[in-house]
Amino acid sequence: MSFSLYTGLEEKQWRLTSALLRPLSIIQLLLSVFVSASAPPVPLLKHAGGAPQPWPIHPHPKGQVHRSHFPLPPPPPHIPLFHTRHAEESAERPRLVTIVRPCGQSTLRKVTVLLNRRGVVSFEQLLLDISEALGFPRWHRARVTRLYTTHAREVRLNRVCDFFRGEVAFLALGKARPDLSGVQEALEELFPEHSHYRAEALRAWEKRLRPAPDRAAKADSGYSEGTDSSETNQETQDKNTHIKNHNIMHSPHHIDALQPENCNSDDPKCHKKNRKPANLPNHLQKLRVRGRGRERQPSVIGPFKHEEGLREADIPSPTLCENCLVRRVKHQGPERVNPLSGKVPLPPVSRKQKGSPDTEQEVRKVQVHISPPPPPPISREEEKSVAKLQLSDPPPDVGQIHKDTQQRTTFDLPSGGSDVTLADIERCYEIGRLVGDGNFAVVRECHRRDNGQALAVKIVERSKLIGREHMMQNELSLLGSLCHPRIVRLFAHHHTHTHSYLVMELVSGGDLFEAISERGKFSEAEAGLMVSDMSEALNYIHCRSIVHRDLKPENLLVRITAGICRLKLGDFGLAMVVTEPVFTICGTPTYVAPEILCETGYGVAVDVWALGVILYILLCGFPPFRSRDRDQEELFQLIKQGQLHFLSPYWDPISDDARGLVSALLQPDPTVRLNAQQTLQNPWVTVMASTSETVTSRTFTPPSPNHQHNLDLTLSLLRDWIELFSFIVPDNTADFVCG
Numbered sequence: 001m002s003f004s005l006y007t008g009l010e011e012k013q014w015r016l017t018s019a020l021l022r023p024l025s026i027i028q029l030l031l032s033v034f035v036s037a038s039a040p041p042v043p044l045l046k047h048a049g050g051a052p053q054p055w056p057i058h059p060h061p062k063g064q065v066h067r068s069h070f071p072l073p074p075p076p077p078h079i080p081l082f083h084t085r086h087a088e089e090s091a092e093r094p095r096l097v098t099i100v101r102p103c104g105q106s107t108l109r110k111v112t113v114l115l116n117r118r119g120v121v122s123f124e125q126l127l128l129d130i131s132e133a134l135g136f137p138r139w140h141r142a143r144v145t146r147l148y149t150t151h152a153r154e155v156r157l158n159r160v161c162d163f164f165r166g167e168v169a170f171l172a173l174g175k176a177r178p179d180l181s182g183v184q185e186a187l188e189e190l191f192p193e194h195s196h197y198r199a200e201a202l203r204a205w206e207k208r209l210r211p212a213p214d215r216a217a218k219a220d221s222g223y224s225e226g227t228d229s230s231e232t233n234q235e236t237q238d239k240n241t242h243i244k245n246h247n248i249m250h251s252p253h254h255i256d257a258l259q260p261e262n263c264n265s266d267d268p269k270c271h272k273k274n275r276k277p278a279n280l281p282n283h284l285q286k287l288r289v290r291g292r293g294r295e296r297q298p299s300v301i302g303p304f305k306h307e308e309g310l311r312e313a314d315i316p317s318p319t320l321c322e323n324c325l326v327r328r329v330k331h332q333g334p335e336r337v338n339p340l341s342g343k344v345p346l347p348p349v350s351r352k353q354k355g356s357p358d359t360e361q362e363v364r365k366v367q368v369h370i371s372p373p374p375p376p377p378i379s380r381e382e383e384k385s386v387a388k389l390q391l392s393d394p395p396p397d398v399g400q401i402h403k404d405t406q407q408r409t410t411f412d413l414p415s416g417g418s419d420v421t422l423a424d425i426e427r428c429y430e431i432g433r434l435v436g437d438g439n440f441a442v443v444r445e446c447h448r449r450d451n452g453q454a455l456a457v458k459i460v461e462r463s464k465l466i467g468r469e470h471m472m473q474n475e476l477s478l479l480g481s482l483c484h485p486r487i488v489r490l491f492a493h494h495h496t497h498t499h500s501y502l503v504m505e506l507v508s509g510g511d512l513f514e515a516i517s518e519r520g521k522f523s524e525a526e527a528g529l530m531v532s533d534m535s536e537a538l539n540y541i542h543c544r545s546i547v548h549r550d551l552k553p554e555n556l557l558v559r560i561t562a563g564i565c566r567l568k569l570g571d572f573g574l575a576m577v578v579t580e581p582v583f584t585i586c587g588t589p590t591y592v593a594p595e596i597l598c599e600t601g602y603g604v605a606v607d608v609w610a611l612g613v614i615l616y617i618l619l620c621g622f623p624p625f626r627s628r629d630r631d632q633e634e635l636f637q638l639i640k641q642g643q644l645h646f647l648s649p650y651w652d653p654i655s656d657d658a659r660g661l662v663s664a665l666l667q668p669d670p671t672v673r674l675n676a677q678q679t680l681q682n683p684w685v686t687v688m689a690s691t692s693e694t695v696t697s698r699t700f701t702p703p704s705p706n707h708q709h710n711l712d713l714t715l716s717l718l719r720d721w722i723e724l725f726s727f728i729v730p731d732n733t734a735d736f737v738c739g
């Protein structure tokens with residue numbers, strides 16, 4: 001789902017909204033207001049439908065980069081960078097973090113704190129504050145001197161951001177080497193119901209705490225008694241454990257990082273995957289991918305510009321269990337004992353606040369929770385739902401579906417309400433690595449336990465949808481009713497008390513946003529094929545009077561065939577059936593059509609506008625409408641004016657036909673704009689698409705038994721390929737996008 005405009009809201013607003021509905025949030029709100037008093041207020045814009053909707057009129061002063069916003073081309077000074085908030089990924093967003101301190105023979109200690117990045121003055125201070133929160137003042141010999149992720153990765157000086165990313169649980173250690181049983185106990189405390197996850201984490205700890213027969217091996221273990229071990233040890237570790245290092249550096253998910261067997265280091269696919277984790281925060285993705293060997297525009301980096309030493313793999317990602325942790329913390333009423341912390345979250349502990357008597361009082365109030373409350377008994381209803389889940393129809397094979405697009409599969413699974421538990425879902429699906437995340441959901445690869453079929457599961461935290469439940473319903477009812485090769489298939493959906501799980505076709509090539517981030521721009525042939533794919537999908541839904549309303553690269557999933565991107569449309573959170581003009585303002589700023597902004601009523605043509613914006617980006621690497629000062633109001637003015645410029649030199653090599661199509665799609669008047677079917681039939685699209693498809697299919701010509709013949713054929717195809725592309729895009733290799 002996407003609520004980019006709806007929910008480009010400031011943290012405080014979101015918390016305010018949520019707080020009306022959840023008692024704990026009121027406390028969180030107060031805490032976050034307390035810690036982020038410097039954040040500017042954001043006005044609410046009147047929602048066309050009547051209800052006020054949050055609308056981020058002012059750009060975020062910290063310059064955070066929204067995933068929907070591409071890094072803009074650096075050379076011409078008149079092309080600016082612009083950003084909006086991305087509250088979920090914001091490092092400025094206060095984080096609820098649970099920290100457990102294994103204490104050897106004595107009982108472990110645990111605390112959940114609400115931390116704000118802005119309040120952290122230094123890493124040392126953070127350690128001291130956490131230590132104090134756990135009941136170990138700075139003079140105590142058992143004070144906290146090291147912090148580790150649950151998978152044994154040390155949080156170090158230059159990785160303070162780990163604390164403000166997806167990880168929500170950490171282990172705090174002192175100078176003494178911890179024993180494995182203590183760690184195990186801590187993990188049990190954190191993840192009582194997730195034995196598999198615990199086992200993974202424990203394996204990582206076993207490696208980390210491996211006995212050190214000599215100095216080198218000790219360094220390799222990553223834990224030493226010294227205080228300056230981290231960097232040196234890490235370096236040694238990097239050198240000594242090649243495979244592990246390979247995975248740690250590049251794995252998109254730290255569970256993978258601990259499973260070198262999952263990745264064959266000789267497999268180029270594996271290398272590619274590892275090179276750019278799908279779950280990397282967007283601004284860092286851009287930073288890493290596009291910054292290779294170039295000077296970067298500092299503002300692109302946003303709040304992370306001071307963390308240049310950061311590595312991709314250093315960014316942890318949330319895990320299923322950790323999501324559950326967040327969920328649990330969030331859903332406890334303040335009067336109830338928090339199963340993780342034993343108390344409601346504390347305000348951030350920082351040097352700034354430490355002096356204030358209030359904060360110190362809060363810190364002293366920390367009560368250490370030793371044992372988790374017993375799990376709630378499984379009700380009869382839940383038992384029934386397990387049975388239903390297990391007896392449900394299996395999702396059909398994806399290939400089969402596309403052979404027969406008429407085929408419909410019904411899933412007699414519980415939907416709506418709290419019908420199943422996470423344990424039920426885990427019994428049916430093995431939920432694995434993160435493949436993507438959005439504002440409201442994380443998407444993970446999963447496998448059906450009965451037949452091993454690989455699928456994707458989109459996990460939506462329901463609390464994030466408060467007041468927007470209809471968005472989920474849209475996705476379920478509309479996407480569930482569609483069956484087209486260019487549209488991601490929804491197979492089933494399950495709902496627990498707190499989360500919704502949408503089981504979908506797995507599209508393993510990432511999304512178009514990542515592809516653009518990696519490639520910068522595409523040849524006309526590739527762009528033409530992608531436009532053809534998008535138009536097919538749009539034509540299919542528009543014929544059913546469905547408007548997507550959030551067509552953007554993030555919602556286009558990629559399947560790479562012979563190096564060529566084929567697209568599938570996903571995320572129908574904003575989709576709706578349109579029978580008369582719609583006035584609701586929604587979408588994503590870069591792609592929003594002028595008629596949406598003008599509030600004159602709109603229809604399916606808004607998707608075609610977005611298609612035009614995407615085509616423009618595909619061909620040159622930056623969007624057609626850009627605000628010089630990252631001012632969203634200005635951006636909207638530019639969109640409404642609809643004056644299109646094909647900037648030189650970026651557009652110089654691009655054909656008139658391509659430009660013509662861009663202009664026809666970006667017609668401010670929707671009645672003059674091409675529709676999806678006309679786009680599909682556009683001569684440039686048909687030629688480019690067939691060119692790309694021909695090259696793809698020729699590349700896949702079945703090999704002849706004659707090896708030499710095969711070799712010749714490959715070489716000739718390669719020559720064709722090079723000639724073809726150098727003819728279409730003479731400067732195809734030039735990469736001028738945002739270095």
Ligand SMILES: Nc1ncnc2c1ncn2[C@@H]1O[C@H](COP(=O)(O)OP(=O)(O)OP(=O)(O)O)[C@@H](O)[C@H]1O
Binds near residue numbers: 003510571
């Ligand atoms: N079926 C799938 N297979 C593989 N990856 C997927 C799939 N569906 C989604 N993803 C990945 O997960 C990301 C987030 O998914 P999605 O856009 O549906 O979430 P969201 O929270 O609704 O997003 P938004 O930020 O637009 O609201 C996508 O950008 C994509 O990279």
